[in-house]
Amino acid sequence: xxxxxxxxxxxxxxxxxxxxxxxxxxxxxxxxxxxxxxxxxxxxxxxxxxxxxxxxxxxxxxxxxxxxxxxxxxxxxxxxxxxxxxxxxxxxxxxxxxxxxxxxxxxxxxxxxxxxxxxxxxxxxxxxxxxxxxxxxxxxxxxxxxxxxxxxxxxxxxxxxxxxxxxxxxxxxxxxxxxxxxxxxxxxxxxx
Amino acid sequence: xxxxxxxxxxxxxxxxxxxxxxxxxxxxxxxxxxxxxxxxxxxxxxxxxxxxxxxxxxxxxxxxxxxxxxxxxxxxxxxxxxxxxxxxxxxxxxxxxxxxxxxxxxxxxxxxxxxxxxxxxxxxxxxxxxxxxxxxxxxxxxxxxxxxxxxxxxxxxxxxxxxxxxxxxxxxxxxxxxxxxxxxxxxxxxxx
DNA sequence: ACCTGAACACCGTTCAAGT
DNA sequence: ACCTGAACACCGTTCAAGT
Numbered sequence: 001x002x003x004x005x006x007x008x009x010x011x012x013x014x015x016x017x018x019x020x021x022x023x024x025x026x027x028x029x030x031x032x033x034x035x036x037x038x039x040x041x042x043x044x045x046x047x048x049x050x051x052x053x054x055x056x057x058x059x060x061x062x063x064x065x066x067x068x069x070x071x072x073x074x075x076x077x078x079x080x081x082x083x084x085x086x087x088x089x090x091x092x093x094x095x096x097x098x099x100x101x102x103x104x105x106x107x108x109x110x111x112x113x114x115x116x117x118x119x120x121x122x123x124x125x126x127x128x129x130x131x132x133x134x135x136x137x138x139x140x141x142x143x144x145x146x147x148x149x150x151x152x153x154x155x156x157x158x159x160x161x162x163x164x165x166x167x168x169x170x171x172x173x174x175x176x177x178x179x180x181x182x183x184x185x186x187x188x189x190x191x192x
Numbered sequence: 193x194x195x196x197x198x199x200x201x202x203x204x205x206x207x208x209x210x211x212x213x214x215x216x217x218x219x220x221x222x223x224x225x226x227x228x229x230x231x232x233x234x235x236x237x238x239x240x241x242x243x244x245x246x247x248x249x250x251x252x253x254x255x256x257x258x259x260x261x262x263x264x265x266x267x268x269x270x271x272x273x274x275x276x277x278x279x280x281x282x283x284x285x286x287x288x289x290x291x292x293x294x295x296x297x298x299x300x301x302x303x304x305x306x307x308x309x310x311x312x313x314x315x316x317x318x319x320x321x322x323x324x325x326x327x328x329x330x331x332x333x334x335x336x337x338x339x340x341x342x343x344x345x346x347x348x349x350x351x352x353x354x355x356x357x358x359x360x361x362x363x364x365x366x367x368x369x370x371x372x373x374x375x376x377x378x379x380x381x382x383x384x
Numbered sequence: 385a386c387c388t389g390a391a392c393a394c395c396g397t398t399c400a401a402g403t
Numbered sequence: 404a405c406c407t408g409a410a411c412a413c414c415g416t417t418c419a420a421g422t
Contacts, residue, residue, distance in 0.1 A: 038395095103353070143372065150347040151339070152346065154342035234417085
């Protein structure tokens with residue numbers, strides 16, 4: 001089909017994004033990489049921001065799909081830890097995609113919102129499963145899920161910004177902070 | 193002194209940043225707002241990124257100074273909560289400054305690094321004071337401070353991106369997540 | 385030491401055509 | 404329906420002068 005061009009445009013944009021951030025995603029170079037003219041993108045996307053939103057949507061769907069695969073292979077608590085680690089690894093490997101996916105989310109397409117809601121729902125269901133086993137403290141599972149998401153997001157953001165590299169030794173990597181939080185939560189679940 | 197021009201340039205850049213993000217900070221408009229030509233900024237800053245870094249440094253110093261004022265007016269745990277709330281309030285009121293201060297931190301000036309290190313040291317000292325009173329769990333205070341920072345940073349980031357507004361009701365505001373984490377930590381401190 | 389006006393290269397976006 | 408080349412406005416940056 002002719003939508004092939006659209007997919008090639010997105011792929012080219014992702015390549016440029018990974019190399020130099022959103023500023024490096026010039027529509028002229030996107031067109032050249034995709035083998036079309038410098039303003040062919042305007043037949044597939046409203047503007048540059050719309051193209052970036054398409055990348056964010058595709059990336060978010062990828063994260064959501066991966067979550068679906070990782071769940072079910074592990075008991076709830078282990079699934080949570082595995083999920084968080086996979087998320088951190090993705091953010092480290094593709095920092096520009098991570099930053100973009102949590103940027104101007106407002107102008108995001110419905111597809112982006114759908115993928116994000118899907119990922120959120122999966123996370124909440126794991127939290128509920130862990131609560132049912134008394135492996136996490138009781139309370140609103142949405143709120144516990146939000147706590148986990150916020151910590152992972154913040155720890156990765158700090159690592160990418162160089163905040164966590166302040167100490168000489170490697171304490172306080174995102175992975176460490178995730179383990180710490182899970183530890184406190186698990187401990188709090190096993191109370192009198 | 194003639195450094196007055198530099199201060200006026202930074203003030204103009206902050207005004208434009210607050211209005212429309214880094215993209216709205218055009219050196220031409222910065223110059224016009226400051227009453228100089230469109231390339232006078234190059235006599236005070238290496239390039240646009242350097243001007244933005246100067247804003248980040250100034251803003252970080254403001255945060256660090258506020259921390260110093262808030263500490264000492266409260267016992268440790270209350271100081272932590274107050275600090276976190278002040279931080280969240282600042283990020284909500286000036287989202288573009290918040291995003292900038294945690295962006296390309298890498299190219300940041302020494303002044304930025306100094307201000308950030310200063311804020312971090314103050315936070316760590318409060319954590320230690322709380323640990324000494326057994327109001328926070330034992331362990332590396334740097335790591336506990338990193339956990340708090342990551343949560344606050346992540347919760348604010350999600351709120352600004354619209355992630356936390358998913359549920360109809362206002363659960364899971366950054367303030368709620370801060371309280372939740374503090375609650376789990378306090379509970380974990382009072383163990384057998 | 386600090387500032388200015390002119391100029392350059394680059395980019396997002398639009399438009400009138402082309403198939 | 405999709406693509407192209409030319410053109411416009413805007414921006415970061417540099418340069419040769421000015422005081």
